[in-house]
Amino acid sequence: MDVTLTLNGKKITRSVDADMALLDFVRNEGCYSVKRGCDTSNCGLCTVYLDDKPVLSCSVLVARANGHKVTTMEGMQAEVAEFGAFIADQGAEQCGFCNPGMIMNALALFKENPNPTEEEIKEYLAGNLCRCSGYEGQLRGIQNFIAWKNGKEA
Structure with missing residues (x-):
C-alpha cells in the first residue's frame, strides 16, 4: 500500500506493508533518534509526534499516519x-538511550502544561523507561528548564 505523510516538514510517499509500524517507517527514513525498546508500548523510547501529539510509534501502524504530520x-x-x-x-x-523518548515527552508536556507541578511532571513521564539514572536528574533538568523559561532562578 502507498502512504503519503509529512515527516519532519517534508512530504513523502512510500510503498509499505500494511502491517508496518510507524517506528520502522521513520527509522527506514533515517530518523534514528526513535528507539526500539520494548515493542509493547511500555518504555516510551519510540515516542514521536503524530499531528503534534505524542504517540508510541511501536504501536501505531504507518497506515494510520497516512495524510498526517509526523515529527521526530x-x-x-x-x-x-x-x-x-x-x-x-x-x-x-x-547511557543516553532513553533521552529521545524522554525529551519528546517532556517537550509535549511543556506545550500542554507550561508550568507543571512536580507531581504532574512525574505523572506525565511515568511511561518513560530509564534504567541507569533513577529519574532524579531528569526531574531536576525539567524543573530547571521550566524555571529558566519563566525567567526565574533555579
Missing part, C-alpha cells in the same frame, strides 16, 4: 538542543 527529534533540533542541555547539565543522560 530530527525535525525539532532547536527545541531539543535547548531543553537537552538542561538534562545534560544534571548528568541525567548516562
Whole structure:
C-alpha cells in the first residue's frame, strides 16, 4: 500500500506493508533518534509526534499516519538542543538511550502544561523507561528548564 505523510516538514510517499509500524517507517527514513525498546508500548523510547501529539510509534501502524504530520527529534533540533542541555547539565543522560523518548515527552508536556507541578511532571513521564539514572536528574533538568523559561532562578 502507498502512504503519503509529512515527516519532519517534508512530504513523502512510500510503498509499505500494511502491517508496518510507524517506528520502522521513520527509522527506514533515517530518523534514528526513535528507539526500539520494548515493542509493547511500555518504555516510551519510540515516542514521536503524530499531528503534534505524542504517540508510541511501536504501536501505531504507518497506515494510520497516512495524510498526517509526523515529527521526530530530527525535525525539532532547536527545541531539543535547548531543553537537552538542561538534562545534560544534571548528568541525567548516562547511557543516553532513553533521552529521545524522554525529551519528546517532556517537550509535549511543556506545550500542554507550561508550568507543571512536580507531581504532574512525574505523572506525565511515568511511561518513560530509564534504567541507569533513577529519574532524579531528569526531574531536576525539567524543573530547571521550566524555571529558566519563566525567567526565574533555579
